[in-house]
Amino acid sequence: MRCLANLLVPAIMALSGGLVTLAQTPPYNVGRPATDQEIRAWDIAIGPEGEELPPGSGTSKEGAKIYAQRCASCHGPTAAEGKFIHGPLLGGRETLTTLYPLKTLGSYWPFATGIWDYIRRGMPPGGEGSLTTDEVYHLTAFLLYRNGIIKETDVLNEKNLPKIQMPNRNGFVPAKPEWKPGEKRPHGLYP
Amino acid sequence: MDAKQPGRRRFLKSGAALAGLAVSGIRPAAGQTPGASPDVVHKERAAYGQPSRFEAASRIPAGPNPGSRTPLQDVVGIIAANGLHFVQSSYSGDNIDPRKHRLLIHGMVHRPLIFSLEDLKRLPSVSRIHFVECTGNTSPVTPSLTTIRGGIGDGTGKGSEWIDELHQSVQQTHGKMGCAWYTGVLLSVLLREAGVKPEAGWLLLEGAEPGHLSRSIPLAKGMDDVLVAYGQNGEAIRPEQGYPFRTVVPGFEGNINIKWLRRVKVIDQPHMVKEEINNYTSLRLDGKARWFQLEMPVKSVITFPSSGQRLPGPGFYNITGLAWSGRGAIRKVEVSVDSGRTWKDAQLEDPVVRMAWTRFHFPWTWNGEATRVLSRSTDEQGDVQPTLAEFSKVWGVNLEYWRKTTNFVNHFNVIQPWKINGDGSVQNAMLG
Numbered sequence: 181m182r183c184l185a186n187l188l189v190p191a192i193m194a195l196s197g198g199l200v201t202l203a204q205t206p207p208y209n210v211g212r213p214a215t216d217q218e219i220r221a222w223d224i225a226i227g228p229e230g231e232e233l234p235p236g237s238g239t240s241k242e243g244a245k246i247y248a249q250r251c252a253s254c255h256g257p258t259a260a261e262g263k264f265i266h267g268p269l270l271g272g273r274e275t276l277t278t279l280y281p282l283k284t285l286g287s288y289w290p291f292a293t294g295i296w297d298y299i300r301r302g303m304p305p306g307g308e309g310s311l312t313t314d315e316v317y318h319l320t321a322f323l324l325y326r327n328g329i330i331k332e333t334d335v336l337n338e339k340n341l342p343k344i345q346m347p348n349r350n351g352f353v354p355a356k357p358e359w360k361p362g363e364k365r366p367h368g369l370y371p
Numbered sequence: 372m373d374a375k376q377p378g379r380r381r382f383l384k385s386g387a388a389l390a391g392l393a394v395s396g397i398r399p400a401a402g403q404t405p406g407a408s409p410d411v412v413h414k415e416r417a418a419y420g421q422p423s424r425f426e427a428a429s430r431i432p433a434g435p436n437p438g439s440r441t442p443l444q445d446v447v448g449i450i451a452a453n454g455l456h457f458v459q460s461s462y463s464g465d466n467i468d469p470r471k472h473r474l475l476i477h478g479m480v481h482r483p484l485i486f487s488l489e490d491l492k493r494l495p496s497v498s499r500i501h502f503v504e505c506t507g508n509t510s511p512v513t514p515s516l517t518t519i520r521g522g523i524g525d526g527t528g529k530g531s532e533w534i535d536e537l538h539q540s541v542q543q544t545h546g547k548m549g550c551a552w553y554t555g556v557l558l559s560v561l562l563r564e565a566g567v568k569p570e571a572g573w574l575l576l577e578g579a580e581p582g583h584l585s586r587s588i589p590l591a592k593g594m595d596d597v598l599v600a601y602g603q604n605g606e607a608i609r610p611e612q613g614y615p616f617r618t619v620v621p622g623f624e625g626n627i628n629i630k631w632l633r634r635v636k637v638i639d640q641p642h643m644v645k646e647e648i649n650n651y652t653s654l655r656l657d658g659k660a661r662w663f664q665l666e667m668p669v670k671s672v673i674t675f676p677s678s679g680q681r682l683p684g685p686g687f688y689n690i691t692g693l694a695w696s697g698r699g700a701i702r703k704v705e706v707s708v709d710s711g712r713t714w715k716d717a718q719l720e721d722p723v724v725r726m727a728w729t730r731f732h733f734p735w736t737w738n739g740e741a742t743r744v745l746s747r748s749t750d751e752q753g754d755v756q757p758t759l760a761e762f763s764k765v766w767g768v769n770l771e772y773w774r775k776t777t778n779f780v781n782h783f784n785v786i787q788p789w790k791i792n793g794d795g796s797v798q799n800a801m802l803g
Contacts, residue, residue, distance in 0.1 A: 206564040210493050211476075211484035218485065219477050222634055225575055225585055228643045276658040279776045283649065288660075291643050298645040302462075302582040309581075352652065357641050357663035359589040362698075364752055 226297035230342030233296065236313040237337040240330070243322025246315050250304050259326055270326055273347060286327030290352055292344040296320045317341075428455055431542055440546025443674045443693065449500065449550055449728040453604050456549035458611045459505050464580030464631035469615035472579060474561075474599070478637035481566030488615045491556050491601060498554040499598060499621070500727040502695045504667050505547035506624040506651050506781045511773045537798040541677040544787065544799065550695070550728035553619045554602030558635070559594045571637045575644075576618050579633035586627040587641035588620060588665075596621050599632060621726035622666050622697030624781070626651055653781045656767055667697035669756050670784040671704055671731070671748035682795035685739035693728045696750035701729040703749040708735055710743035711758070711788070717746065725751070743788045743800055759785045759801060770802060
């Protein structure tokens with residue numbers, strides 16, 4: 181049994197026959213076809229290019245009202261007071277190289293689309309998915325404005341949200357994430 | 372004390388008062404009879420069995436999570452029992468009805484498909500032993516700590532949760548991991564049913580729980596050894612572990628092993644969901660952060676003797692522990708019983724499985740003098756577990772950094788020293 185899985189893995193790779201030949205007929209014909217409607221209902225993830233963003237728009241002024249009602253009880257009245265797991269939503273720009281880095285949307289997140297995606301799927305706790313599309317745009321605009329990334333009067337929509345340049349856009353390495361099976365990396369992959 | 376109420380901490384308290392009780396896991400009890408007549412036995416046998424009431428092994432909390440960390444000091448062999456296996460979830464999908472639950476495979480595929488649990492069980496299955504380890508297991512700083520102390524990076528200068536704490540047990544330092552025998556369908560089987568298009572390069576895995584935790588993994592990994600598991604250790608996956616089915620992504624960060632799997636989207640680049648641009652990145656001192664670290668590094672820890680336990684006196688002890696690597700099989704574990712001056716090979720217990728816990732043993736006769744015991748593992752890639760000093764050198768920091776920083780360092784795999792005092796008590800000695 182020693183290293184049994186060592187022997188199995190190459191065998192499985194051989195069976196799969198490479199990645200490009202997968203278009204052929206399904207080997208088992210198990211499972212049923214998904215309808216476009218089912219896919220649309222579940223396909224909630226928003227990538228950095230934002231092509232999955234639903235049409236809609238929002239402003240920081242409207243966002244401030246929704247924030248006060250739905251978010252302030254956890255994140256604090258101005259979004260700077262948050263003390264839960266992920267801390268405040270504002271500030272921290274000059275802290276990333278210090279002993280006490282403050283990772284916020286403004287100081288850390290590389291893509292504005294991630295803010296929209298996360299508010300829509302994960303907020304508020306207990307009411308996930310209850311915000312309308314426009315409410316998510318309003319809140320995203322509010323947080324981007326409070327972080328000094330857009331102007332208070334800017335109208336955010338599915339077209340301009342992915343184009344917003346986040347301050348820490350180039351703060352991550354490697355620039356293009358990659359992985360190869362069995363790749364040799366320095367111990368611990370760090371730092 | 373109430374012998375029926377579980378609680379390791381209370382056990383430790385009462386155990387400390389009992390001079391002869393050296394090793395954890397046994398709960399003292401009074402007034403019991405050694406057996407019962409057949410009639411009574413048959414009447415009292417539960418339909419679903421429980422451990423002996425003398426056994427105290429249980430999970431302990433991590434932050435606000437009440438049943439989180441595996442009692443590694445009580446685990447035997449290389450499998451964490453389902454009731455003891457660590458649990459860490461951002462959200463919870465505890466009430467998912469398998470009759471309604473579905474898995475969608477779509478994106479860059481020729482045939483978008485939907486699978487039920489029944490469908491999955493019709494397909495060829497495999498059973499594999501794999502560890503799942505929280506990305507931040509053993510990290511000196513944890514989000515839960517900063518919650519207690521009032522927020523990450525609040526400038527209070529309070530970082531270390533355990534690194535400097537003498538009485539942190541191996542459950543507290545290393546318990547955010549488990550190892551289990553998973554049964555399910557290889558994800559590659561499902562992807563072949565759907566027919567992956569040539570332009571694909573990554574997969575997005577997504578859970579059905581509120582919040583829909585998602586992670587991107589390379590397609591090559593998905594075609595290699597990823598499981599869609601509906602079984603764990605011989606029974607259905609437990610609700611807190613992803614019932615009715617979850618992914619097991621061997622060797623990758625715990626959070627990538629998406630539970631309550633509802634969707635696999637075939638894509639051409641990582642989706643950059645919140646978890647991969649914020650939570651599960653490692654911020655370096657130059658202000659750059661490493662993302663997509665993916666595989667957990669080579670690591671090991673001695674589970675006996677470990678902090679909180681007590682050796683009753685000089686004599687023979689079988690030092691034992693666990694070693695694992697996200698990048699393959701464990702090749703070697705060395706043990707030092709003289710505070711790291713000399714190292715000798717430990718015996719590896721069969722089976723030695725890739726991306727699974729490997730149990731090691733090291734026979735030792737203690738002379739009664741104070742010392743430190745340590746273990747160091749090497750994996751099939753030749754990667755060697757670093758000391759804290761070596762790890763710190765790579766990071767360009769001194770040891771003081773780990774006491775003070777609120778920087779949450781993932782993939783923290785340093786060698787864990789346990790100090791054996793002259794009286795046989797054992798303490799955490801990470802910082803000396």
